[in-house]
Every structure is written in C-alpha cells, then in structure tokens.
Amino acid sequence: MPKIRAILTDIEGTTSSISFVKDVLFPYSRERLPAFVVTHGDKAEVQHWLHEAAREAGLVSASEQEMIDLLISWIDSDRKSTALKALQGMIWKDGYRDSDFRAHIYEDAARRMHAWHAMGLPLYIYSSGSVPAQKLLFANTGSGDLTPIISGYFDTETGAKRESASYARIAESIGMPADEILFLSDIVEELDAARAAGMRTTLLARDAEGCPPDSRHPCAVNFDGIDVGAC
Structure with missing residues (x-):
C-alpha cells in the first residue's frame, strides 16, 4: 500500500465531543438566531444565505419570521444545510469573540495533530459545519490555536x-492520490464513501463500548491508537 501522505479528519465525535456541538453550539445559535436575522438581515452575506435557505426549502418568497421559523426547525432536526451552517458560523463567531465558550478538542487529538504536523503530514478538515465555523473552532480551543497546523478545510x-464523489473532489483539491490520504470519522457511512473514492480510513470509536468487533474499517478509540505507518 502507498504511504500515508495526508490526513483528513471529521470534527464532531472525532476531534471534538458531540456534546460540545449539541449542547453548546446548537443551543447558542438557536437562541440568538432570531435577533441575528432581524439585525443583520440587510447585510449582503446574510441575505445570500437566507435566499439560499429559502431556495433549498422550495420557497418562492418568505417573510422574515417564516425564515426564522424555518432555520430554527432545521437546527432542531440537525439538517445538514450549507446555508444554515453558514449562518450558524456567523453567530458562533460572536460567541467566540465574546468568550461565551471555548471550543472543545480531545487532548489526544490536539497532541497527535501536532505530532503528525511535525512529521510533515498535512492536516485537513472535512465537516458539515461551514469552513469559517471550522476555522473559528480550531482557532479557539482549550488546547490553543490549532489553525497554524491545518492546511485546509472542506464543508x-x-x-x-456520505457521497464518494465528495472525497474524490477533496483528493483532487489536495493534489494527492486518494489512497495516500487517511480519513478519520466516527460515522461508518462517511468512511464507506471515502473508501469508495479510494481513501484509507479509520473509525473513531470514542464511546464506552469501544471498537465494534465486526468493523469493516480499521478502528481506534482515540487518536493515540492511530498508527499512520500501519494504516
């Protein structure tokens, strides 16, 4: 097998706890979204994403309150909407700026990411959260600013x-053969898609039960269990 030359990692459940996203970030954006839309709705970037959300929902026209209700319902259902994630990222930016919270990252993830960077392995992030939100998260972690060691972001x-074409596009963007990129995630369907595109994969099983015995992907309970030389 070719040598691993780059690492692509998910965030939620992989580098960072699911509870941080579900119990901190989502409630924060839900609480502040109505006021944000009212006070920032005239800004071009906000208007763009509101229009994209309306288009995604099949709405020809919608009132300000209808858009607020739609976006809140999407937060509640954890809809993987690019428009919603972009708007949430703008709200979270205020939260980081005001020190309302600090992003969680597992200690082993931060430590191993530094070690891989020192080995010359470029690190990339792929998450349903918008690229600006990803950058904010890694710039404001309890382990310090990790953005200097991250080479790129994808949303x-x-x-x-869960589509293999996405991983093929990422490999093309990185400029490496897919089989030289290791993808880390806690979601099997994402790993299946990455493998179908030719990437190497490792399942992160951070829950108390550990790695499933019938896992079809190499598995580790934390980043310390990942041997990039053996993947």
Whole structure:
C-alpha cells in the first residue's frame, strides 16, 4: 500500500465531543438566531444565505419570521444545510469573540495533530459545519490555536459527506492520490464513501463500548491508537 501522505479528519465525535456541538453550539445559535436575522438581515452575506435557505426549502418568497421559523426547525432536526451552517458560523463567531465558550478538542487529538504536523503530514478538515465555523473552532480551543497546523478545510459546498464523489473532489483539491490520504470519522457511512473514492480510513470509536468487533474499517478509540505507518 502507498504511504500515508495526508490526513483528513471529521470534527464532531472525532476531534471534538458531540456534546460540545449539541449542547453548546446548537443551543447558542438557536437562541440568538432570531435577533441575528432581524439585525443583520440587510447585510449582503446574510441575505445570500437566507435566499439560499429559502431556495433549498422550495420557497418562492418568505417573510422574515417564516425564515426564522424555518432555520430554527432545521437546527432542531440537525439538517445538514450549507446555508444554515453558514449562518450558524456567523453567530458562533460572536460567541467566540465574546468568550461565551471555548471550543472543545480531545487532548489526544490536539497532541497527535501536532505530532503528525511535525512529521510533515498535512492536516485537513472535512465537516458539515461551514469552513469559517471550522476555522473559528480550531482557532479557539482549550488546547490553543490549532489553525497554524491545518492546511485546509472542506464543508458541504464540496459535497455531502456520505457521497464518494465528495472525497474524490477533496483528493483532487489536495493534489494527492486518494489512497495516500487517511480519513478519520466516527460515522461508518462517511468512511464507506471515502473508501469508495479510494481513501484509507479509520473509525473513531470514542464511546464506552469501544471498537465494534465486526468493523469493516480499521478502528481506534482515540487518536493515540492511530498508527499512520500501519494504516
């Protein structure tokens, strides 16, 4: 097998706890979204994403309140909408700026990411959260600013995370053969899609039960269990 020359990683459940996203970020954006839309709705970037959300919902026209209700319902259902994620990222930017919270990252993830970077392995992020939101998260972690060690970011504008074509596009963007890229995620369907595109994969099983015995992907309970030389 070719040598691993780059690492692509998911965020939620992989580098960072699911509870941080579900219990901190989502409620924060839900609470502040109505006021954000009212006070920022005249800004070009916000208007763009509101129009994209309306288009995604099949709405020819919608009132401000209808858009607010739609977006809140999408937050509640964890809809993987690029427009919603972009708007949430703008709201989270205020939260990081005001020190309302600090992003969670597992200690082993931060430590191993630094080690891989020192080995010359470029690190990339692929998450359903918008690229600006990803950059904010890694710039404001409890382990410090990790953005200097990250080479690039991808979100759902690249494509859905359970579609193999998305990973083919990422490999092309990185400029490496897919089989020289290792993808890390806690979601089996994402790993299946990455493998179908030719990438190497490792399942992160951070829950108390550990790695499933019938896993069809190499598995580790944390980043310390990932041997990039053996993947």
